[in-house]
Amino acid sequence: MLSINNLHKQFGDLVVLNGIDLKVETGKVVVVIGPSGSGKTTLLRCLNVLETPNQGELQINNQTLDFSTKVTKKNIQSFRKQTGMVFQTYNLFPHKTAIENVMEGPVIVQNIKKQKAREKARQLLEKVGLGDKMDYYPFQLSGGQQQRVGIARALAMEPEVMLFDEPTSALDPELIGEVLQVMKELAEEGMTMVVVTHEMGFARDVADEVIFMEGGHIVEHGHPSEMFSHPSNERTKEFLNLLSE
Amino acid sequence: MARTIPLTLIAFSIGLVLAVVTALFRLSGIKLLEIIARIYVSIIRGTPLLVQLYIIFFGLVSIGIEVDPFPAAIVGFSLNTGAYASEIIRAAIQSIPKGQWEASYSISMNYGQALRRIIIPQATRVSIPPLSNSFISLVKDTSLASTIMVTEMFRKSQEIVATTYEPLLLYTEAALLYWTICFLLSLGQDAIEKHLNRYVQT
Numbered sequence: 001m002l003s004i005n006n007l008h009k010q011f012g013d014l015v016v017l018n019g020i021d022l023k024v025e026t027g028k029v030v031v032v033i034g035p036s037g038s039g040k041t042t043l044l045r046c047l048n049v050l051e052t053p054n055q056g057e058l059q060i061n062n063q064t065l066d067f068s069t070k071v072t073k074k075n076i077q078s079f080r081k082q083t084g085m086v087f088q089t090y091n092l093f094p095h096k097t098a099i100e101n102v103m104e105g106p107v108i109v110q111n112i113k114k115q116k117a118r119e120k121a122r123q124l125l126e127k128v129g130l131g132d133k134m135d136y137y138p139f140q141l142s143g144g145q146q147q148r149v150g151i152a153r154a155l156a157m158e159p160e161v162m163l164f165d166e167p168t169s170a171l172d173p174e175l176i177g178e179v180l181q182v183m184k185e186l187a188e189e190g191m192t193m194v195v196v197t198h199e200m201g202f203a204r205d206v207a208d209e210v211i212f213m214e215g216g217h218i219v220e221h222g223h224p225s226e227m228f229s230h231p232s233n234e235r236t237k238e239f240l241n242l243l244s245e
Numbered sequence: 246m247a248r249t250i251p252l253t254l255i256a257f258s259i260g261l262v263l264a265v266v267t268a269l270f271r272l273s274g275i276k277l278l279e280i281i282a283r284i285y286v287s288i289i290r291g292t293p294l295l296v297q298l299y300i301i302f303f304g305l306v307s308i309g310i311e312v313d314p315f316p317a318a319i320v321g322f323s324l325n326t327g328a329y330a331s332e333i334i335r336a337a338i339q340s341i342p343k344g345q346w347e348a349s350y351s352i353s354m355n356y357g358q359a360l361r362r363i364i365i366p367q368a369t370r371v372s373i374p375p376l377s378n379s380f381i382s383l384v385k386d387t388s389l390a391s392t393i394m395v396t397e398m399f400r401k402s403q404e405i406v407a408t409t410y411e412p413l414l415l416y417t418e419a420a421l422l423y424w425t426i427c428f429l430l431s432l433g434q435d436a437i438e439k440h441l442n443r444y445v446q447t
Contacts, residue, residue, distance in 0.1 A: 050347050081353045091348035095366050095444045105352035137444040
């Protein structure tokens with residue numbers, strides 16, 4: 001289980017997260033929506049500790065990071081091992097082929113033998129539908145293919161929770177489907193996921209819970225069917241109307 | 246030739262190591278290391294190479310440090326290359342997008358792993374053209390070692406001229422030899438660039 005308690009983050013004077021509380025049960029998919037600047041990406045980056053929260057507590061299973069005390073690099077690294085991150089702009093390693101991208105973490109961080117890591121990476125790439133592109137460099141792949149390599153790279157570390165930061169926002173419309181399909185399959189396999197996205201169709205079909213964020217707060221949350229048909233909060237209504245226009 | 250080439254190769258190798266260390270000091274975010282790197286680069290870039298060589302070879306003797314010509318030249322050229330190349334390497338490291346660091350950290354790499362596996366290999370590609378400039382300059386700058394008694398190519402020419410009185414012929418020959426070395430180096434540069442460009446769209 002992932003739990004977030006009273007998380008605060010500010011950049012200088014700008015408060016981006018103003019007390020976030022959230023629990024995600026193992027195997028559940030939470031979709032985070034909200035206008036730009038609402039703090040949703042920052043929330044996700046805090047879960048991967050790419051941003052260090054100013055206050056609050058993160059917990060995955062029995063590992064806790066309490067940011068009111070001093071958190072060491074070692075603690076951060078060991079916490080991070082439980083999360084996998086998928087970036088909006090993929091951030092693949094351009095000097096490595098698809099399979100080398102996926103092998104990098106297991107070989108360098110987990111000290112797994114190359115041959116074993118290669119085998120595992122091959123399986124993961126096949127799983128995301130790229131069995132025939134393993135030796136391609138990122139620049140030789142489409143955006144959708146690159147993003148699927150990105151997902152495989154994160155999965156290779158066997159995380160407890162997968163974090164997706166607007167994974168389809170940089171993609172051409174015709175490539176979005178293939179990435180969402182892979183994410184849907186992951187969800188069906190029981191992966192715990194936190195997804196920041198504007199893909200309402202995905203939220204409706206896959207999410208167990210939808211979170212609406214604004215101004216660094218969670219304004220409303222609930223099951224997608226309720227949230228999309230009868231949003232209780234005015235701002236949620238406005239936002240959903242804007243999206244459906 | 247017998248001195249010019251080893252002088253260049255050794256000084257450039259040591260210089261590169263110095264350059265990487267200096268660049269990492271500059272980027273470390275640790276004030277003291279940053280200041281050390283800045284002072285080093287400032288002194289070396291702010292003073293003539295010829296003066297640096299004179300200080301090392303002729304100057305240090307007066308405080309009891311006697312260095313032979315060849316090692317003195319190595320020290321001088323290494324320090325010089327290290328300072329200039331450190332700026333190239335710093336720029337190359339900074340040119341790698343922040344997302345590459347974040348992706349490295351996201352798969353639980355530490356700073357050293359990210360640097361060694363992800364950042365430096367990409368920075369190398371960016372830095373090959375300017376580093377080749379430094380390398381080629383160094384080949385020619387080694388002629389300054391003649392002034393501190395290193396019998397490298399240029400000094401050898403001077404010695405022969407002193408006996409044969411054919412300056413045009415011999416100095417032209419020296420020039421041609423420098424040019425040949427530099428030409429071969431630029432061929433090497435092309436080959437390395439071609440290899441490192443395999444993963445970018447051209």
